[in-house]
Amino acid sequence: MSQPVFGHVGTYRPGDTFRNRIELSLSRVHRPRRTGVCGTQQLGAESIVLAGQYEEDDFGEDEILYSGNGGRDPQTGRQIMDQVVTTGILALLKSIETALPVRVLRKVPGEDGELEVYRYEGLYRVVGSTYGPGKSGFQVYIFRLRPLIGV
Template sequence: MARQREYGEIPGYPEGTEFTNRKELADAGVHRPLQGGISGGKDGADSIAVSGGYPDDEDFGNEIIYTGQGGRDPATGKQVRDQELVLGNIGLVRSRLDNRLVRVIRGAHKGGKHAPERGYRYDGLFWVDDYWHDIGRDGYRIWRFRLVKLVPDSDSARRSVPASTRRTESVSSRIVRDRTVAEQVKAWHNSACQVCGTCLQTVAGPYAEGAHIQGLGRPHNGPDDESNMLCLCPNHHVLFDSGAIHIDDDFVVWDSIEQTRIGPLRRVSEHRIGLDFLRYHRQHYASPQDRAS
């Protein structure tokens, strides 16, 4: 019987705990795979190990651009084929969709500014803030994940609550967005979704969401202006951000999974959408076979 995945902190192993080797990590339940960098599957991912194994990894301390697993030659460590959205990779996507926290373990490696000098160290809980695919340094498709650290407001308050029932008030290093940009886009569309036309009515008035087309955070660095934003309902915002739908240069919305045409994007003359941003979204978020759509 498969062992149930345990998310969040592991009692008895606070942030900063050091481990001599992977077996100690596995025995503690902090990171169970003895070799793999991702502990995850289609139900989600509970931990990752950052140890310098992939040249495309970028570690900024409280933010990590992490490379997915698969496609490497075990003898040379070089990428020799495209990565697929399976196993631990799909697990990190599931954790992003379900807002599950991931334990980050850093291992000692040459040039690792934030890595321990030896062995492994548990470095806290991180959100999976974004995911996309790209062409890596070795010329093959890789899946990339941006993880942002959860920074507790009160360590003492967190320790006073059992891990299984803990609710954490937190802040994290996320991009500050200009709310006036989103409000302008929503006003142009009368808060109606540009994909389905739905305008949600609440007791406080209409509700819609401003969705950036090219992400603001690194490494995307998209601009926070109206040409890089859509007005979407919550459902189509999730589908767009996850790459399940995309928009072609003729402003037609496509189902990236079924590869079928959904219909024209609803547009107004005031809202000029940048084609370069739509192309960027297709290249990095839509299903790989749909990048040229």
């Protein structure tokens, strides 16, 4: 297992794009090939991916709302039950305490005929969280992230 990296990885900077999750993993910008949070409950989250799978996710200019994981129907993608604490949720909660930077990646429409790509949005800090009813009425974790400017 490799050492965690908090902050930029290598020469990758905001605006860089990656064709798929495998490329993200090989670049080490976001190591897991499937999960949306890379991190541990001991150290916090290193990186997250917004892939449009959770209805609470909202990418704003001044703040990101990022949903915890779990409770979704694998067929429809709809929230069908309350979220429970997972490793990813614990990592994000720890990031509130540590205030270490989190790399944020987002699935966006590609250019030059590419359907979708993952774009590195930059470094953010997890500044808070709530656990309450989401848009579908089930209990979900919502994390607030704010951009780190000039890093």
